[in-house]
Amino acid sequence: xxxxxxxxxxxxxxxxxxxxxxxxxxxxxxxxxxxxxxxxxxxxxxxxxxxxxxxxxxxxxxxxxxxxxxxxxxxxxxxxxxxxxxxxxxxxxxxxxxxxxxxxxxxxxxxxxxxxxxxxxxxxxxxxxxxxxxxxxxxxxxxxxxxxxxxxxxxxxxxxxxxxxxxxxxxxxxxxxxxxxxxxxxxxxxxxxxxxxxxxxxxxxxxxxxxxxxxxxxxxxxxxxxxxxxxxxxxxxxxxxxxxxxxxxxxxxxxxxxxxxxxxxxxxxxxxxxxxxxxxxxxxxxxxxxxxxxxxxxxxxxxxxxxxxxxxxxxxxxxxxxxxxxxxxxxxxxxxxxxxxxxxxxxxxxxxxxxxxxxxxxxxxxxxxxxxxxxxxxxxxxxxxxxxxxxxxxxxxxxxxxxxxxxxxxxxxxxxxxxxxxxxxxxxxxxxxxxxxxxxxxxxxxxxxxxxxxxxxxxxxxxxxxxxxxxxxxxxxxxxxxxxxxxxxxxxxxxxxxxxxxxxxxxxxxxxxxxxxxxxxxxxxxxxxxxxxxxxxxxxxxxxxxxxxxxxxxxxxxxxxxxxxxxxxxxxxxxxxxxxxxxxxxxxxxxxxxxxxxxxxxxxxxxxxxxxxxxxxxxxxxxxxxxxxxxxxxxxxxxxxxxxxxxxxxxxxxxxxxxxxxxxxxxxxxxxxxxxxxxxxxxxxxxxxxxxxxxxxxxxxxxxxxxxxxxxxxxxxxxxxxxxxxx
Numbered sequence: 001x002x003x004x005x006x007x008x009x010x011x012x013x014x015x016x017x018x019x020x021x022x023x024x025x026x027x028x029x030x031x032x033x034x035x036x037x038x039x040x041x042x043x044x045x046x047x048x049x050x051x052x053x054x055x056x057x058x059x060x061x062x063x064x065x066x067x068x069x070x071x072x073x074x075x076x077x078x079x080x081x082x083x084x085x086x087x088x089x090x091x092x093x094x095x096x097x098x099x100x101x102x103x104x105x106x107x108x109x110x111x112x113x114x115x116x117x118x119x120x121x122x123x124x125x126x127x128x129x130x131x132x133x134x135x136x137x138x139x140x141x142x143x144x145x146x147x148x149x150x151x152x153x154x155x156x157x158x159x160x161x162x163x164x165x166x167x168x169x170x171x172x173x174x175x176x177x178x179x180x181x182x183x184x185x186x187x188x189x190x191x192x193x194x195x196x197x198x199x200x201x202x203x204x205x206x207x208x209x210x211x212x213x214x215x216x217x218x219x220x221x222x223x224x225x226x227x228x229x230x231x232x233x234x235x236x237x238x239x240x241x242x243x244x245x246x247x248x249x250x251x252x253x254x255x256x257x258x259x260x261x262x263x264x265x266x267x268x269x270x271x272x273x274x275x276x277x278x279x280x281x282x283x284x285x286x287x288x289x290x291x292x293x294x295x296x297x298x299x300x301x302x303x304x305x306x307x308x309x310x311x312x313x314x315x316x317x318x319x320x321x322x323x324x325x326x327x328x329x330x331x332x333x334x335x336x337x338x339x340x341x342x343x344x345x346x347x348x349x350x351x352x353x354x355x356x357x358x359x360x361x362x363x364x365x366x367x368x369x370x371x372x373x374x375x376x377x378x379x380x381x382x383x384x385x386x387x388x389x390x391x392x393x394x395x396x397x398x399x400x401x402x403x404x405x406x407x408x409x410x411x412x413x414x415x416x417x418x419x420x421x422x423x424x425x426x427x428x429x430x431x432x433x434x435x436x437x438x439x440x441x442x443x444x445x446x447x448x449x450x451x452x453x454x455x456x457x458x459x460x461x462x463x464x465x466x467x468x469x470x471x472x473x474x475x476x477x478x479x480x481x482x483x484x485x486x487x488x489x490x491x492x493x494x495x496x497x498x499x500x501x502x503x504x505x506x507x508x509x510x511x512x513x514x515x516x517x518x519x520x521x522x523x524x525x526x527x528x529x530x531x532x533x534x535x536x537x538x539x540x541x542x543x544x545x546x547x548x549x550x551x552x553x554x555x556x557x558x559x560x561x562x563x564x565x566x567x568x569x570x571x572x573x574x575x576x577x578x579x580x581x582x583x584x585x586x587x588x589x590x591x592x593x594x595x596x597x598x599x600x601x602x603x604x605x606x607x608x609x610x611x612x613x614x615x616x617x618x619x620x621x622x623x624x625x626x627x628x629x630x631x632x633x634x635x636x637x638x639x640x641x642x643x644x645x646x647x648x649x650x651x652x653x654x655x656x657x658x659x660x661x662x663x664x665x666x667x668x669x670x671x672x673x674x675x676x677x678x679x680x681x682x683x684x685x686x687x688x689x690x691x692x693x694x695x696x697x698x699x700x701x702x703x704x705x706x707x708x709x710x711x712x713x714x715x716x717x718x719x720x721x722x723x724x725x726x727x
Contacts, residue, residue, distance in 0.1 A: 047073055047082065054093040060105060063095035067112050074116035075123065078139045080147035087113075087151025091160045103251045103293045106213045109160075110167045110220075113148065117171020120144050121179040141172070142184045149191060158199035159210040165192040166217040173224050192221060193229040200237040211241035212251045216293050219301045230307075236317055239308040243321050245294060246301055246375075247328045252294045253372065256332035258285055259339065262365070266340040274340060275354045276361045283361050290368045302375035306382035315392040322383055322405045325376055326412075332372070333412040337466050341365075345465045345509050346419050366419070373416045377428045380406050384434045400445045403438040406431060407477065411453055414473040415466055418512075422476065436480045443484045450478060450485075450493055458496040461510070468513060471497065475516035479523045487533050490524045495537060502544050503552065515557065522564045531574040538565065542586065546593065550602045555621040559628055562590065566629035584637055587626055591648060594622035599653055620657040623648050627664050631673040635681050642685045643694060650698040662695060 050069055057063045070090060077083050090096070090109060124141055139147075145168055152161035169188050172179035180188065199214050218238070222230070246252040265280035276283065289295055309318055336342050341362065344352045353362060387393040387402050410417070410432060423429060439446045455462070455471045462468055475498060482490050501510060501517035521541060525534035542565065549558045569575050569582040576582075601615035616624070626645055633641060649665060652658040668674075669682045685691040 043073075043076065044082075047077070047086065051086070051089055054089055054095055057095035060096060060099055060101075063093065064105075064108060067108055071112045071115050071119075074112065074148065075119035080139065080143060080150075083139075083144065083147035084150040087148045087164060088153055088155060089151075091151060091156035091164060097156075097160075101209050103209070103212055103216055106163055106209070106216065107293050110163045110170075110217065113164050113167025114171040114174075116148075117145075117168045117179075118177075121172055121177065125179075141179065142181060145172070145180065145184055145188060149188070152191075152195070157210070158195050158202060159213045161195040162192065162199060162214060162217040165195055166221045169221055169224055186226075189225050189229045192217075193225060193232045196238075197232060197234055200234050200241070203237060203241060207241050207244040207249060209251075212245040212249060212294070214238070215242045215245040215301070219294070219297055219304055222304050222307075223300075231311075235308040235311045236314050239305065239312055239317055239321060240324075242301065242305050242308065243324045246298065246305070247324065251292055253289065253328070256328055256335055258289050258335075259332060259369075260335035261285060262341065263339045269354045273352055273354045274344065274357065276341070276357045278356060278360045280361075283364070286365055286368060290364070295368070295371070298371045298375040302378040305375075305379050309379065309382040309386055315386075315390055315398070318383055318386055318390075318393060319398065319402060321379070322402060322409075325379065326405050326409055329376065329409050329412040333415065333466075336415055342415070342466050343464065347509055366416075369416045370420065373413050373428075374425065376409065376413065377425060377431055380409065380431045381427045384431060384438075387438070388434070396442075399438050400442040403435040404445065404449045406435040407439070407449065408453075410435075411470065411473050411477075415469050418469050418472060432477075433480075436477065440481060440484050446481055447485055447489055450474075450481060450489075453477075454493055455497050458493075459500055461500050465509075468510070471501075472513045472516055475501075475513065475520050479516075479520045482524045482527045482530065487530050490527070490530055491533055491537075494520055494524050495533075502541070503548055518557070518561055522561065522568070525568045526564070526573075528574050531578065534568060534575050535579055538569070538582075541565070542589070546589070550618050550621065555602065555616055555624075558621060559625045562586075562625045563628040563632075567632050570632035571634060583629070583633055584640075587629060587633075587641060590622050590626050591644060594619050594626065594648055595651060597622055614656070614660065616657055616660070617652075617654065620652055620654070620661060623652065623661050624664055627661065627668050630668050631678065633678075635677050638678055638681050639685065642682065642691060646691065646694040646698060649695065665695060 046069075050066060050073065053066055054063060054070075057066070070086060073086055074083065077086070090112060096105070096109070120141060148168060149165060152164050165188065169185075169192060171177075172188075173185060196214060196218060199210065203211050203214075218233075248255045262276065262282045265282040266274050266276045269275035294301060305321075309321065312318060349358055349362070383402065384406060387399055393399060393402065410428075417424075417428060439449060453470070453474050455474060456467065462471065478494050478497070482494065498517035498520045501514050502521070507514075521537075524530055525538065525541075545553070545558065545561055545565075553561075566583050566586060567573075569579060569586065597617070597619040599617045599619050601617050602621070604615070623645075626641075626648065630638060630641060630645065645665065649658060649661045652661060669679075669686065674682060682691075686695075
């Protein structure tokens with residue numbers, strides 16, 4: 001067995017030892033005395049003890065206690081051969097590798113080399129005097145890197161070499177330390193990419209610790225690799241390994257099954273509340289899942305996955321990636337549906353969850369789920385970007401199916417994304433709209449997709465929050481398709497799904513889905529080829545609109561809905577050709593209701609609209625709705641309704657509300673909402689037909705007391721004279 005003299009660096013062979021060890025010879029091979037310093041002798045003997053312990057220890061827990069000592073030796077030794085020897089032992093010692101290994105163990109080995117490299121760099125950059133038990137020989141960084149890297153030999157598999165090389169690279173170059181000369185860094189990067197490439201070639205069909213370790217090391221070091229070294233990686237092998245390691249393996253998100261186990265520890269607490277204790281086994285499981293190396297770094301890992309999607313050579317692997325994600329999120333949704341926590345709407349958590357669950361356990365769970373959502377969205381963005389730019393994936397045989405898969409994935413994740421808002425992530429918005437745009441080019445497939453995700457019970461509001469969440473996704477997606485689908489499909493699928501929610505505005509739990517239902521109905525009515533359908537269902541919609549306002553519908557929602565209805569029924573809509581009087585009829589209904597409406601301010605709801613508006617009465621809101629609609633009327637109808645609108649404004653008794661309506665009237669006339677003909681009509685009415693006086697002074701004139709005909713007047717005084725225009 002080869003032994004190394006740490007003074008003269010000569011070697012000799014000794015028998016009877018079971019491993020390569022450090023030896024302190026009395027004489028070297030030239031029979032010259034090699035008497036090392038006392039410090040060297042103590043260091044070498046301690047190193048020999050460490051190596052024997054690594055060989056003799058039977059459990060990883062005991063061997064792990066030796067790793068800090070190994071880290072110290074790596075940063076202290078000055079003999080390159082001993083550095084190589086220790087590095088090799090860390091990659092081959094039975095106490096570390098002869099049992100089932102997890103990523104936590106791999107990360108500890110990675111940390112040994114990372115910490116040692118940082119210590120070597122710090123020792124070289126400080127001028128402090130050497131302490132008695134410091135490094136016994138000075139060794140340059142490049143020599144240290146070469147000596148340690150030579151420990152990645154044929155005795156250990158390639159994927160373990162990545163732990164050594166990745167740890168060194170992170171230690172010297174991580175966090176912008178720039179501790180290596182350029183030529184050494186280039187060689188180290190090349191060695192790491194070569195080790196990764198060879199390790200990928202050795203992977204089997206089932207991803208085990210080797211693939212998970214490759215994923216972890218590349219995730220940590222990918223930003224440190226040059227573009228040249230990145231291009232050498234086999235992304236066709238790397239991408240499936242990363243997806244399976246991160247989402248499906250026991251070292252990642254376990255395929256989503258960890259979510260279902262929570263239910264057994266969600267118990268009933270006093271006051272009819274649910275409790276999920278922070279000391280429960282399932283919360284400890286969720287915490288452990290979140291702390292795993294691949295889960296805690298899902299952000300950079302998802303960007304690495306996206307980069308791999310952009311660079312794979314075989315387009316089929318992209319489709320396979322989407323299939324893996326679809327299976328994962330489907331399981332995640334099923335597991336969540338079987339959980340008691342899914343029975344609680346987000347707005348009800350304060351009522352049905354105890355304090356510990358609200359403040360500790362449930363927020364920790366949602367943080368993990370949000371990380372899952374964001375990582376999958378980043379991956380899907382890369383998939384759709386590749387689909388748009390790749391001829392094979394953009395083909396008719398691939399593109400619509402990929403887009404449908406992406407939409408199914410977003411649907412199964414909607415119980416997460418609906419809690420943070422539809423527009424919280426620009427990448428999520430891109431994925432949704434890009435998938436919809438692709439699928440809308442294939443109407444038959446789009447209809448099949450919509451039928452596959454339609455509400456399970458059309459015409460009814462489901463009681464379970466998860467089912468309502470899926471209904472909300474359907475309504476939000478469906479409003480993008482009426483233009484490409486036949487009228488029969490719009491009536492059968494869209495209106496049937498939306499009508500049950502139209503009267504649900506008073507329920508705070510259904511506010512968002514209520515607005516989505518109104519939006520979908522109005523989109524269906526606005527499509528030109530649905531004019532007959534709009535004429536058929538508009539009476540019901542208008543009746544429902546007035547029935548739910550103001551108790552179940554906010555002022556903003558009512559004004560927007562009524563304005564859209566007038567726009568649908570006015571030119572150039574095809575409905576205006578068959579029902580030319582419909583806009584005037586609708587305005588007449590609003591006018592009549594406004595004259596008899598309450599003048600009491602509508603109470604502000606606990607969940608106000610987009611911005612806090614001044615208090616308005618039902619009468620004022622109806623008046624504003626009429627003013628919002630003026631820009632869509634034909635010129636003859638506009639001439640008729642301008643004075644009626646002014647008179648309706650004057651009928652409002654409250655001065656503040658009346659001035660709000662006057663400001664809106666002026667904005668409608670002069671704010672650019674009108675086209676040329678309508679604007680000319682408004683200018684004429686305002687300037688020469690008494691419009692200005694009627695709007696600005698009509699109410700004050702009406703409020704002024706009638707003059708007494710028998711009052712004291714000067715002889716010859718002018719009596720009542722009708723006001724005339726100065727123009």
